[in-house]
Each structure stands twice: as C-alpha cells, then as structure tokens.
Amino acid sequence: MNKELKRVSTVVLLMFVALFISTSIIQVVAVDNLKADGRNSRTLYASYSAERGPILVDGQPIALSQPSDDEFKFQRVYTNGPLYAPVTGYLTLNQGNTGLEDSLNDYLSGTSNNQFFDQVNAIVTGQKPKGASVELTIDPIVQQAAWDALGDYKGAVIAIRPKTGEIIAMVSKPTFDPNLFAVHDSAQVIATYDQLLNDPSGPLFNRTLAGALDPPGSTFKLVVASAAIDSGSFTADSAFPNPATLTLPQSSFQISNSDEAPCGPGDTATIATAVRLSCNIPMAELGQQLGYRAILEQANKFGFNESIDVPLTSTASVYPRVLDEPSTMLSAFGQSEVRASPLQMAMVSMAIANGGTIMKPNLVESILSSNLNSIEQFTPTEFRRAMSEQTAATMKGLMVASVANGAANTATIDGVDVAGKTGTAENGAGDPYTLWFTGFAPAQDPEVVVAVVVQDGGGLGQDGLSSRISAPIGKQVLEAVLNR
Known part of the structure; x- marks a missing residue:
C-alpha cells in the first residue's frame, strides 16, 4: 500500500512540476511572443477595450482612438491616412496589424512590460486603461513635400538627418487609406485586404524599406568607388581603358555607357570621371580588378x-x-543580382555625408505613458563606420562634381553645394527602367540625406531617365529641408 501511494505521489509531483514549468515558460519566457502573435484574439480584443495611444507627428495625432458606440468601445482613426500609411500601417479587428501599429503594438495598447506599473496604478485608482503615445521624428512639412514631389509616380522617397539618423520623411506610392482597415467588420476588412493585395500596383508595400527591391543601378557606384579608394590601392584619379563598348569575359555579352559613347575624352577614364558622368565601363573594369569579395565587404x-x-x-x-x-x-554598376531599398541607399549617402559614419535610422522620437512619464527617449546611435574620413571626403567631392557638372546636374540648388548620384537601372530586355537618386545638402555641413526610387520608368518605359525624374524629386525634398 505504501509503495503504491509513493508511486501515485511521485506521479502527482511530476505532474505538478511539469505544470509549474509550462506555466512559467508561458508567463515569463514566451509572454512577449504570445502577446505579439496576431492570432492571439484575447490580446487583440483586450486592446480594443482600452484607449489605444496616439501616434504623433510634431505633436499632432496621425493615428488616434475615439469612442465608438459598439462593443469594442474605441475606433481607430487616421487623420491623414494615405500620406502616413507607410509609417502607421493599419490596425485591424482580427486580420493582423502592420507598420508602427504592429511593431509598437505593446506600447500603443498599454501592455508592454515597461508599462506594468501604469497598469497596476490604473487598477488601483479605477482609471480607464490607456496606451502610450508615440512621437515620431517625421517632419510634416518635409513629409508633405516628399509626397508632392513624388506626385503620381510609382516609387518611394525617404529623407534622414545624417547626424542623428532621424527619419524625417517616408513616402511610398501607390498607397492606401488605413481607415478602411480600422472598421469593426471583419468581412469588410477581408474584402479590402483582398482588393488591395490583388492590385498589381502593390499599394500595401512600403517601398522605402521593404517588398520586392530594385537593382540600384549607378547609385551603387558609390559603394564600389568607396571600396576601391578605402582599400588604398586606388585613388579617384586611377584610370581605366575607355572604349565605347566592352565584351564581358567568358561571354559574348557587351556593355556600354548610357550614351553608348566613351566616358569623356581620351583613351582612359578615371574613377572620378566615371562617377561624375555615371559611366558603366570604367566601373565594370574597376569591379573586375577589385573582385566581388572586396565589393561584398564594402x-x-x-x-x-x-x-x-x-x-x-x-x-x-x-x-x-x-x-x-x-x-x-555587372554588379559594379548596380546590375546583376544587386538589390537595394531607398533606406539602404540613403545609408550609403549618410556614411559619405558623415565622414564615414552611419547613424542608425530611426522613426521614433519618444514614447510617453498616459500620465506623460517617459518610457523611451530617442538617442542617436552609431550604426557602423563604413569608411575612413579621408575616403568619405573624397567621395563627397565626387558626388558634388556629379551635381555641379555631371549626370546629376538636375539636382542643382542655387547657392548650395549639393552632393548627389543618379542611377538608371535595367530590369530585363524591354522592361521599364528603375530610376534612382540619392544625395545630401549642404555638402559642407549636411542637414539631410535623401533617396528616391521611381519604378516602371516613371511611366515612360525605357525612355525614363533618373536625371529627368528622380533627381528633380530629390532636389525638391532637399529644398524643403533647407527652407525650413
């Protein structure tokens, strides 16, 4: 009898230990992942029972919760939905969230670990629970300028303060109205999602940093030139043969410069000339000498x-x-299998603008609890050093020359030295080009870096050129910052 009792006691004890371990894992180890899981309807419905915190730009809400007369108590409202959709994303009843509504959901819903004492205080005092407010780094004037400059083109614009990494504009088109997802009708939300998902223009993608990326074209020459000069084996004056066409090794495929002519006068062309005039052949020859490992490392x-x-x-x-x-x-002038986002090309420009240092890009200025206590405050953080100060200074000079009297001259601003680089990338035989611009101003003391991508050739197929479309867009955004 005692032996059987011991067995039963042992089994009960083991079951208790197993239960203790599993509940500990759920409540301590896996709690954050479970709360963030879009399938967790309990968390989602709980978030609707509390007033969700606002998302603010310059102190004004671009997303806020208002009282509703249904069982969900609050309705999410986006005050300028299409303009800020790439930033805010959307909040849905039970179909998942995107954008900051997703990545900062625990703060906005008031359920983050950092808000535990606020939750306790609300219970003790009988106050209604409320999420934290999120203040963004976006500048509304620059955001609107980027929106206006991009116009009806399919593409994206991002602008960043190089000294801090603050993102001050993030525009992607075509876009959508997140208010369409905020309704308390699942069938309507699903219908809206299916319609936008099946739209061939891809309005749900934030083209500034995600989705199907594009070849960067000649903007990638900044990466290759930096790799060469920073290696110490080349200078801006290193010269290469200057034919009008070049047959790639191991093939019969020929490449040419954009105008199908040599890269300026003479039998040779320097790295400086290749960047200024955006020539492909000298950069391809440079890439051949560098090798893919050196380019990859850079x-x-x-x-x-x-x-x-x-x-x-x-x-x-x-x-x-x-x-x-x-x-x-081919990769040396941004073709082959190279792909990049506007965020990435803005980071390339940021390194050159910052003397070789990249600051970590960031959208969030601060997060404040409902009683205005600071939960998080933005602090500029160094992401990485990409090159030496000497190399960055040389690259800055090359980009200034590109705008002053080179391929990017349509980005010229009177009275200001602008550093810039255009790129017109191929996407396949007969396919429209992708049009790029990245740069910064003023060159001597940069206040802003910008990257622009226009897809589908700006509606002009292979007649679309970055100098005619993307560079002027970048110029308008730079001017918006300089005129603040």
Missing part, C-alpha cells in the same frame, strides 16, 4: 545583407555572396 559595411529595424522591419538589401567575373563586373 556593401556589408553599409548595411547590405541585413535587416534593419527603424523600428519598422526592413527587407535586407542584397549584394550576392558569390559572383563570377562577368557578374561582378
């Missing part, structure tokens, strides 16, 4: 091949880890 210093949270999660820009010789030469 690209990784800029942030390629890794996702960066701003806190929106970005799609990692890509420089392939293995390339053969002809593909390496």
Whole structure:
C-alpha cells in the first residue's frame, strides 16, 4: 500500500512540476511572443477595450482612438491616412496589424512590460486603461513635400538627418487609406485586404524599406568607388581603358555607357570621371580588378545583407555572396543580382555625408505613458563606420562634381553645394527602367540625406531617365529641408 501511494505521489509531483514549468515558460519566457502573435484574439480584443495611444507627428495625432458606440468601445482613426500609411500601417479587428501599429503594438495598447506599473496604478485608482503615445521624428512639412514631389509616380522617397539618423520623411506610392482597415467588420476588412493585395500596383508595400527591391543601378557606384579608394590601392584619379563598348569575359555579352559613347575624352577614364558622368565601363573594369569579395565587404559595411529595424522591419538589401567575373563586373554598376531599398541607399549617402559614419535610422522620437512619464527617449546611435574620413571626403567631392557638372546636374540648388548620384537601372530586355537618386545638402555641413526610387520608368518605359525624374524629386525634398 505504501509503495503504491509513493508511486501515485511521485506521479502527482511530476505532474505538478511539469505544470509549474509550462506555466512559467508561458508567463515569463514566451509572454512577449504570445502577446505579439496576431492570432492571439484575447490580446487583440483586450486592446480594443482600452484607449489605444496616439501616434504623433510634431505633436499632432496621425493615428488616434475615439469612442465608438459598439462593443469594442474605441475606433481607430487616421487623420491623414494615405500620406502616413507607410509609417502607421493599419490596425485591424482580427486580420493582423502592420507598420508602427504592429511593431509598437505593446506600447500603443498599454501592455508592454515597461508599462506594468501604469497598469497596476490604473487598477488601483479605477482609471480607464490607456496606451502610450508615440512621437515620431517625421517632419510634416518635409513629409508633405516628399509626397508632392513624388506626385503620381510609382516609387518611394525617404529623407534622414545624417547626424542623428532621424527619419524625417517616408513616402511610398501607390498607397492606401488605413481607415478602411480600422472598421469593426471583419468581412469588410477581408474584402479590402483582398482588393488591395490583388492590385498589381502593390499599394500595401512600403517601398522605402521593404517588398520586392530594385537593382540600384549607378547609385551603387558609390559603394564600389568607396571600396576601391578605402582599400588604398586606388585613388579617384586611377584610370581605366575607355572604349565605347566592352565584351564581358567568358561571354559574348557587351556593355556600354548610357550614351553608348566613351566616358569623356581620351583613351582612359578615371574613377572620378566615371562617377561624375555615371559611366558603366570604367566601373565594370574597376569591379573586375577589385573582385566581388572586396565589393561584398564594402556593401556589408553599409548595411547590405541585413535587416534593419527603424523600428519598422526592413527587407535586407542584397549584394550576392558569390559572383563570377562577368557578374561582378555587372554588379559594379548596380546590375546583376544587386538589390537595394531607398533606406539602404540613403545609408550609403549618410556614411559619405558623415565622414564615414552611419547613424542608425530611426522613426521614433519618444514614447510617453498616459500620465506623460517617459518610457523611451530617442538617442542617436552609431550604426557602423563604413569608411575612413579621408575616403568619405573624397567621395563627397565626387558626388558634388556629379551635381555641379555631371549626370546629376538636375539636382542643382542655387547657392548650395549639393552632393548627389543618379542611377538608371535595367530590369530585363524591354522592361521599364528603375530610376534612382540619392544625395545630401549642404555638402559642407549636411542637414539631410535623401533617396528616391521611381519604378516602371516613371511611366515612360525605357525612355525614363533618373536625371529627368528622380533627381528633380530629390532636389525638391532637399529644398524643403533647407527652407525650413
């Protein structure tokens, strides 16, 4: 009898230990992941029973919760939905969230670990629970200027303060109205989602940092030139043969410069000339001498091949880890399998503007509890050093020359030295080009870096050129900041 009792007691004890361990894992280890899981309807419905915190730009709400007359108590409202949709994303009843509504959901809903004492205080005092407010780094004037400059083009614009990493504009088009997702009708939400998801223009994608990325074209020449000069084996005056066409090794494929002519006069062309005039052949020859490993290492210093949270999660820009010789030469002017986001190309410009240092890009200025206590405060953080100060100074000079009397001259601003680089990227035989611009101003003491991408050739197919479309867009955004 005692033996059987011991067995039963042992089994009960083991069951108790197993229960204790499993509940501990759920309540301590896995709690954050479970709360963030979009399938957790309990957390979602609880978040609707509390007033969700606002998302603010310059102190004004671009997303807020208002009382509703249904069982959910509050209705999410986006005051200028299409303009800020890439930033806010949307909040839905039970179909998941996107944008900051997703990445900062625990703060906005008031359920983060950092708000535990606020939750306790609300229970003790009988106050209605309320989420934290999130103040963004976005500048509403610059955001509107970027929106207006992009116009009806399919593409994106991002602007960042290089000294701090603050993102002051983030625009992606086509866009959508997040108010359509905030309704308390699941069938209507699903219908809206299906309609937008099946829209071939892709309005749900935030093109500034995610989705199907584009080849960066000649803007990637900044990465290759930086790799060469920072290696110490090349200078801006290093020269290469200057034919009008060049047959890639191991193939019969020929490449040419954009105008199908040599890169300026003479039998040779320097790195400086190739960047200023945006020539492909000298950069391909440079890439051949550097080799893909050197280019890969430099690209990784800029942030390629890794996702960066701003806190929106970005799609990692890509420089392939293995390339053969002809593909390496194509990659040297942003073709082959190279892919980049505007965020990534803005980080390339940021490194050059900052004397070689990249600051971590960030969208959030501060997070305040409902009683205005600071939960988090933005602090500028160094992301990485991408090159030496001397190399950055040289690259800055090359970009200034590109705007002053080169391929990017349509970004010129009277009385201001602008540093810039255009890129017109190919996407396949007969496909429209992707049009790029990245740069900063004033060159001597940069206040802002900008990156612009226009897809589908700006509606002009292969007649669309970055100098005619993307560079003027970048110029307008730079002017909006300088005129503040």
